Amino acid sequence: MEDIKQKAFALMHKMQDINTQLARQNQLTYAKMYHPIRGKLINFKQFPYLVDIYEDTAKEIVVQKSAQCGISEYLVNRSFFLTENSKLVGLYCFPAQSQLNAFSHARVEQVIKQSPHLSELTGETNNVSLREIGTSHIYFRGMQDIKQIISVDADYLMLDEIDAMRQDYLPIVEKRLGGSTRKLKHYVSTPTYPNYGINKKFKEGDQREWYIKCDECGYLQYLDFFKNVDLKKEIYVCKKCKQPINTLKNGKWIPRYKGREIHSYHISKLMSSRSSAKELIKSFKNKAALQHFYNFDLGIPYVITGSRLQRDHLNAITSKSDYDMKYSGERCCMGIDIGVDINLYITQLINGRPNTLFAGTVKDFEELDRYMNIYNVAMCVIDALPETRESKKFAKRFPERVRLAYYPSMKMDIYYKKEVRDEIKIVDINRTLSLDYMYDDFFMQKIKLPKNIESVEDLYDQLTALIRVKEVDKTGNQVAKYIEQGADHYAHARNYCRVAEAILGEYDSDMFRATPSQKHDRAFSGGNKRMM
Numbered sequence: 001m002e003d004i005k006q007k008a009f010a011l012m013h014k015m016q017d018i019n020t021q022l023a024r025q026n027q028l029t030y031a032k033m034y035h036p037i038r039g040k041l042i043n044f045k046q047f048p049y050l051v052d053i054y055e056d057t058a059k060e061i062v063v064q065k066s067a068q069c070g071i072s073e074y075l076v077n078r079s080f081f082l083t084e085n086s087k088l089v090g091l092y093c094f095p096a097q098s099q100l101n102a103f104s105h106a107r108v109e110q111v112i113k114q115s116p117h118l119s120e121l122t123g124e125t126n127n128v129s130l131r132e133i134g135t136s137h138i139y140f141r142g143m144q145d146i147k148q149i150i151s152v153d154a155d156y157l158m159l160d161e162i163d164a165m166r167q168d169y170l171p172i173v174e175k176r177l178g179g180s181t182r183k184l185k186h187y188v189s190t191p192t193y194p195n196y197g198i199n200k201k202f203k204e205g206d207q208r209e210w211y212i213k214c215d216e217c218g219y220l221q222y223l224d225f226f227k228n229v230d231l232k233k234e235i236y237v238c239k240k241c242k243q244p245i246n247t248l249k250n251g252k253w254i255p256r257y258k259g260r261e262i263h264s265y266h267i268s269k270l271m272s273s274r275s276s277a278k279e280l281i282k283s284f285k286n287k288a289a290l291q292h293f294y295n296f297d298l299g300i301p302y303v304i305t306g307s308r309l310q311r312d313h314l315n316a317i318t319s320k321s322d323y324d325m326k327y328s329g330e331r332c333c334m335g336i337d338i339g340v341d342i343n344l345y346i347t348q349l350i351n352g353r354p355n356t357l358f359a360g361t362v363k364d365f366e367e368l369d370r371y372m373n374i375y376n377v378a379m380c381v382i383d384a385l386p387e388t389r390e391s392k393k394f395a396k397r398f399p400e401r402v403r404l405a406y407y408p409s410m411k412m413d414i415y416y417k418k419e420v421r422d423e424i425k426i427v428d429i430n431r432t433l434s435l436d437y438m439y440d441d442f443f444m445q446k447i448k449l450p451k452n453i454e455s456v457e458d459l460y461d462q463l464t465a466l467i468r469v470k471e472v473d474k475t476g477n478q479v480a481k482y483i484e485q486g487a488d489h490y491a492h493a494r495n496y497c498r499v500a501e502a503i504l505g506e507y508d509s510d511m512f513r514a515t516p517s518q519k520h521d522r523a524f525s526g527g528n529k530r531m532m
């Protein structure tokens with residue numbers, strides 16, 4: 001009898017050893033053994049979609065998520081796992097120090113306190129900004145103060161809520177992995193705008209969606225609020241057979257682009273046991289908070305119509321137009337943006353209003369000379385980047401009529417500033433303000449368009465490619481800026497052209513002296529209605 005007991009005891013020990021071994025190599029086992037949340041170990045039954053994420057060993061992991069989906073715990077657990085078992089140094093970043101302090105207290109500290117294993121491993125240094133785990137450590141930093149980050153070297157990076165961070169700081173933070181052989185990156189956020197922040201990262205990855213199978217018809221599908229919710233019955237249904245579907249059953253992640261190195265996941269509240277179809281419908285019906293519904297409930301980016309120029313605005317102008325594109329002109333203005341091709345936008349000021357004569361592309365800089373002549377261009381503004389040498393040569397061929405354009409950071413209320421540098425005429429342009437003016441002309445129908453201009457390839461797409469968003473600057477203030485949703489060369493070509501018009505100084509005074517912010521908000525708030 002004693003013998004059996006001893007054997008059983010030995011076996012139990014052996015099992016424990018195996019588990020401990022496994023926990024060193026496998027984050028899921030590690031989490032199940034050592035990671036308590038509110039006194040209980042993580043329960044993956046409530047969050048089946050988390051299992052694969054915990055087991056994912058990709059070098060770069062991106063999660064575009066709704067609110068409260070268990071991902072912050074994942075980041076904390078992954079930090080402990082990597083630091084304890086692989087002895088890696090971690091850098092865990094939040095948008096602001098205040099958020100970080102709260103998080104470090106409430107989440108990180110509680111996990112350590114409640115886990116005997118982690119408590120034992122925690123070294124003497126254990127405060128909100130630095131935690132020793134075993135023989136390595138994790139730095140916790142707020143992104144507001146970039147100086148506190150550039151002194152840190154790390155092996156892995158956790159960026160939590162990147163849409164609330166200054167986007168120009170991201171490459172600076174990523175450089176902190178420069179000295180490491182591992183360079184593991186994790187990006188997590190609720191999305192805001194398309195192609196911005198987490199959504200931009202998500203699109204660079206393999207774009208995984210969580211697929212479940214319908215018990216009735218067997219159709220494999222990922223959950224989409226607009227196809228999987230029966231608004232009348234307030235339940236989840238199958239996309240195909242419309243029978244009720246259990247959204248919490250085991251599913252599988254399927255990437256849209258198999259084989260990409262970056263693994264990117266999309267999590268929505270439809271996958272969560274924490275919110276019902278009824279709650280989501282209620283949130284959807286609150287039209288005043290639609291941005292919130294898309295971002296925080298569905299985990300998808302969203303642009304309110306009206307913060308972007310629409311094709312309808314352009315069509316409203318062309319529908320009143322009485323002329324076609326013109327292939328010559330007198331005293332014209334030209335804006336040139338350099339992309340793969342060279343994009344041109346040409347106008348003629350008539351009674352102080354810009355009449356668009358032509359938009360198109362050319363392949364090389366020499367061709368531009370011809371356009372300077374046939375339109376008798378009086379003022380041309382050309383992108384100084386990325387072909388600075390070619391742009392300079394062009395400017396030297398027409399020293400009185402061409403200026404090189406830059407978008408440096410400038411005082412908020414200055415439209416542009418003329419300079420001469422190295423004997424070349426320059427114009428420094430305030431990016432946000434100039435684009436406000438440029439779009440305002442379209443919203444308010446102050447610019448004329450030829451009635452056949454829609455036929456210019458890519459023109460409409462590129463003119464409407466910029467959206468105006470609010471971003472946090474280094475002092476924590478909200479500032480407006482434009483972010484692109486795709487190629488935007490014609491938008492900048494038109495913007496440079498408008499600066500050329502202003503330099504020529506023949507604007508009607510009302511147009512030139514407009515206060516852009518007031519006018520702009522008016523255009524945005526009323527823009528849609530006017531067009532209907």
Ligand SMILES: [Zn+2]
Nearest residue numbers: 214217238241
């Ligand atoms: Zn079905």
